[in-house]
Amino acid sequence: xxxxxxxxxxxxxxxxxxxxxxxxxxxxxxxxxxxxxxxxxxxxxxxxxxxxxxxxxxxxxxxxxxxxxxxxxxxxxxxxxxxxxxxxxxxxxxxxxxxxxxxxxxxxxxxxxxxxxxxxxxxxxxxxxxxxxxxxxxxxxxxxxxxxxxxxxxxxxxxxxxxxxxxxxxxxxxxxxxxxxxxxxxxxxxxxxxxxxxxxxxx
Ligand code: SF4
Ligand code: SF4
Ligand code: SF4
Numbered sequence: 001x002x003x004x005x006x007x008x009x010x011x012x013x014x015x016x017x018x019x020x021x022x023x024x025x026x027x028x029x030x031x032x033x034x035x036x037x038x039x040x041x042x043x044x045x046x047x048x049x050x051x052x053x054x055x056x057x058x059x060x061x062x063x064x065x066x067x068x069x070x071x072x073x074x075x076x077x078x079x080x081x082x083x084x085x086x087x088x089x090x091x092x093x094x095x096x097x098x099x100x101x102x103x104x105x106x107x108x109x110x111x112x113x114x115x116x117x118x119x120x121x122x123x124x125x126x127x128x129x130x131x132x133x134x135x136x137x138x139x140x141x142x143x144x145x146x147x148x149x150x151x152x153x154x155x156x157x158x159x160x161x162x163x164x165x166x167x168x169x170x171x172x173x174x175x176x177x178x179x180x181x182x183x184x185x186x187x188x189x190x191x192x193x194x195x196x197x198x199x200x201x202x203x
Contacts, residue, residue: 058196060100062090062113063129064122072097075121084116089181100132102181102194106154109180131196132179133172134159139191140169151183151192 058068062081065071077096089107093099100107109129114122134151141148145166152160152170159176160183174197184192 064126080116081113102184106182133197142166143169
């Protein structure tokens with residue numbers, strides 16, 4: 001008994017040390033996504049409560065929406081487009097207007113929302129469907145030595161380039177990007193956002 005007791009104590013201390021080193025390695029800044037990098041855009045209290053767009057951004061309307069002012073006039077807030085979307089990527093904003101939320105998935109441009117809209121706020125004649133384009137921010141893992149190409153793998157337009165060997169952030173070819181949003185939700189650190197890009201900027 002006099003030998004067994006110190007032996008148990010030694011094993012317990014050694015086990016604790018092993019676990020601590022292991023955890024320390026896993027949780028070192030090099031392995032862990034930086035919370036600053038993955039932080040979502042700031043939301044107001046009202047936005048959090050009512051699902052509004054983040055501060056400083058223009059709400060992303062459904063594809064083939066008429067000009068913003070006219071859209072707000074024509075849209076009757078009926079939610080028909082929101083209900084019609086098979087991908088469930090449209091949400092009702094705090095003001096009742098519909099908004100595309102790419103964190104819910106990809107717009108396939110199926111046109112169901114446009115067909116469902118009886119008010120003229122969404123029109124099949126609006127082309128291109130929108131001017132949204134993806135952009136990659138500094139949190140992108142390959143820019144920090146971590147291999148990742150999730151966005152490239154899901155992009156239906158082959159618009160994303162990721163250099164092999166984690167040598168720099170992913171880049172988006174704006175001329176190919178359709179703004180579908182498939183890359184947004186898949187990114188493990190939230191490094192991709194969509195924003196309206198004027199056509200001339202894509203030339
Ligand atoms: S085009 Fe289709 S997938 Fe895209 S928002 Fe409209 S209903 Fe949804
Ligand atoms: S999904 Fe794309 S943008 Fe996100 S970390 Fe991976 S390579 Fe970067
Ligand atoms: S928004 Fe769609 S088309 Fe554009 S880069 Fe992302 S996945 Fe590709």
